[in-house]
Amino acid sequence: MQKLNLIQSISQKLSEKIENFEKLIAETRASSNDTKSSMGDKYETGREMLQQEINNLQVQLNEILKQKDFLKTILPKPSEKAEKGAIIKTEKGLFFISVSLGEIKIDNQKIICISPESPLAKAMNGKIKNEVFSINNINQKIENIW
Structure with a gap:
């Protein structure tokens, strides 16, 4: 990625x-x-x-x-936790915490761009690989972070 x-x-x-x-x-x-x-x-x-x-x-x-x-404030460096600039993979898909742009396709992969202020980003914030977060009473596990 x-x-x-x-x-x-x-x-x-x-x-x-x-x-x-x-x-x-x-x-x-x-x-x-x-x-x-x-x-x-x-x-x-x-x-x-x-x-x-x-x-x-x-x-x-x-x-x-x-x-x-x-x-412009997002650096292309690896992330260890869910934070601004992190790409997070859950069983529901790939999320990029950056700007609220919705779904884009890169290398035939769908990535959903979300704002750090979005409820989903706030629910994931600070979590690391294999941690579980909950949004709308639905649990999701973080499978990977880049």
Whole structure:
């Protein structure tokens, strides 16, 4: 399991998301400029709705930028316990405690990227290989940690 490849892949996915949000914001701003009309109130309502959409997209973009900054703090070093930057294998799958990105595929393996603040990461936190943790009254055993 190459942790560096995993981190680079996540970084690439986050960069793509950033690019998409920046494009959406630019397109929404452009359409905001195109909606000029002599309708008065309808025009203002439409502009306000577009501005709210831009604000929502900006919030989502800022969240992804924060995730990208956080990812930079993760070192591709081996882990001995469940912590930020650890890859953990349980009978339910592989989990990478990094950023909340969901499932990604590396070398034909599904890895679920979870935030250190997620309930699952908190339940695993500090545990070592062969220890059991419980989440939602379901016990899981840590089979391996990288």
